[in-house]
Amino acid sequence: MHEDELLDQMRQELRRGSVVLASLVALERPGYGYGLLDTLERAGFPVAANTLYPLLRRLESQGLLTSEWDTSESRPRKFYKTSDAGIRIATRLRTEWSAIDTAITALTTKPLRTDTTTDTRGDQS
Amino acid sequence: MTSNLTNRYVAATLRRVPEKQRSEIERELRAAIADDVDARIDAGDTADKAEYAALKEIGDPYRLAASYSNRPLTLIGPDLYPSYVRSLKIFGWATLPIVAIVLVVINAVEGKSVATVIFGPIGTVINLAIYLAFVLTLVFAIAERATPSETGNGVKRFEWTPDLLPMDVELPRLVAWNDVLAQIGGAVVVVALLLVDRYAPVVTNHAGHTIPVVAPELWRFWIPLFFAILALTIIFEIVKVRVGRWNLGTAIAGTILGALGAGAIVVAVLTTTVVNPALTTSVALHSETWTWIWRIVAIVVGLVWVGTTINDWRPTNRRPRVPQTA
Numbered sequence: 312m313h314e315d316e317l318l319d320q321m322r323q324e325l326r327r328g329s330v331v332l333a334s335l336v337a338l339e340r341p342g343y344g345y346g347l348l349d350t351l352e353r354a355g356f357p358v359a360a361n362t363l364y365p366l367l368r369r370l371e372s373q374g375l376l377t378s379e380w381d382t383s384e385s386r387p388r389k390f391y392k393t394s395d396a397g398i399r400i401a402t403r404l405r406t407e408w409s410a411i412d413t414a415i416t417a418l419t420t421k422p423l424r425t426d427t428t429t430d431t432r433g434d435q436s
Numbered sequence: 437m438t439s440n441l442t443n444r445y446v447a448a449t450l451r452r453v454p455e456k457q458r459s460e461i462e463r464e465l466r467a468a469i470a471d472d473v474d475a476r477i478d479a480g481d482t483a484d485k486a487e488y489a490a491l492k493e494i495g496d497p498y499r500l501a502a503s504y505s506n507r508p509l510t511l512i513g514p515d516l517y518p519s520y521v522r523s524l525k526i527f528g529w530a531t532l533p534i535v536a537i538v539l540v541v542i543n544a545v546e547g548k549s550v551a552t553v554i555f556g557p558i559g560t561v562i563n564l565a566i567y568l569a570f571v572l573t574l575v576f577a578i579a580e581r582a583t584p585s586e587t588g589n590g591v592k593r594f595e596w597t598p599d600l601l602p603m604d605v606e607l608p609r610l611v612a613w614n615d616v617l618a619q620i621g622g623a624v625v626v627v628a629l630l631l632v633d634r635y636a637p638v639v640t641n642h643a644g645h646t647i648p649v650v651a652p653e654l655w656r657f658w659i660p661l662f663f664a665i666l667a668l669t670i671i672f673e674i675v676k677v678r679v680g681r682w683n684l685g686t687a688i689a690g691t692i693l694g695a696l697g698a699g700a701i702v703v704a705v706l707t708t709t710v711v712n713p714a715l716t717t718s719v720a721l722h723s724e725t726w727t728w729i730w731r732i733v734a735i736v737v738g739l740v741w742v743g744t745t746i747n748d749w750r751p752t753n754r755r756p757r758v759p760q761t762a
Binding site: 343344345346348349359360361362364365368369380386387388389 | 460463496500
């Protein structure tokens with residue numbers, strides 16, 4: 312497989328788990344489905360529409376988002392906003408996020424135990 | 437500006453979501469599609485193209501609906517799959533061979549023809565296997581849907597414990613030299629017995645003369661053929677060890693060679709008189725009984741061939757051979 316393809320695939324996997332956090336953080340200011348899709352994409356966080364829309368409904372049913380229909384414009388839109396519980400969870404997740412970053416950084420700056428990996432490769436027989 | 441295409445898309449999605457959520461999802465979905473279409477028109481697309489592209493972007497309505505209603509998109513997901521495979525194996529091995537043997541015995545007792553005794557049960561066993569696989573698949577597919585996991589993955593609903601480990605610690609491997617030597621040894625013994633039986637018979641008939649047990653008639657064709665296949669098999673086993681690992685060529689060759697050998701024995705015991713007729717008259721066994729003995733021999737040879745062939749093709753036997761310490 313080409314390295315770029317491999318990278319794309321891994322990047323997607325890495326992002327998949329963080330869509331929830333990104334949505335919770337972005338929706339601290341109220342937003343609607345397509346608008347959020349656009350916001351996330353502009354922020355360098357592209358999410359598939361068929362992932363995001365059902366996710367918003369699920370987060371709402373879990374009480375992490377609240378919603379309200381805005382009918383003041385010609386096109387009625389459902390606006391989502393992160394609830395207090397959602398904000399608490401988002402904060403915890405962000406702590407987790409930075410912990411992961413710290414851990415990865417620590418791993419890369421410390422000398423890795425590269426010699427053990429070469430040892431197992433060296434087949435003595 | 438809702439066109440037929442969008443209406444069809446929305447309908448296709450709503451059809452597959454719970455009724456009480458439909459109106460909400462419809463309003464939201466229509467707004468989202470319209471937003472996307474507008475954005476595309478602003479970017480310079482025609483209305484038709486924009487709508488088409490927007491719907492294509494959201495993708496298969498079946499998938500979208502499954503995502504809305506938290507339905508699995510797999511028949512049997514990763515949580516249940518290992519248990520599913522285990523159940524298939526356990527139920528298959530626990531029932532099918534027994535059924536096959538019982539059917540063979542019933543047909544044999546009823547005095548059916550040899551062909552019916554051997555091949556009759558095959559159809560029934562295949563039917564039963566298909567039925568069993570279908571029922572187990574159905575049960576697991578229902579279980580998959582009856583116990584929805586919130587996240588879809590990572591949640592192990594059936595916990596694995598070390599108690600479930602197989603007792604076997606040997607890694608499967610291809611034949612090694614000692615297996616080949618054992619095979620050559622066995623072949624030598626069989627050939628030697630046949631030669632002794634022919635040229636220096638030890639069994640005596642009622643008149644006190646020593647006569648061969650094996651019908652001399654067989655030396656015309658069947659026994660030389662048997663020797664040839666035996667020699668080929670040994671050569672083949674040596675080649676297999678030299679190759680060292682499973683490959684398609686040796687697997688096919690092995691299957692063909694096995695079929696030749698098993699087929700030759702089956703045909704020989706069923707169509708010829710194996711035991712020297714001069715001897716059978718003195719051994720107090722009815723010819724009917726002998727017929728049955730040879731039928732059973734044929735069945736056993738056939739089953740052994742089926743077993744070894746299946747074993748040769750099993751994926752677990754395809755890994756490289758474990759290096760032997762000299």
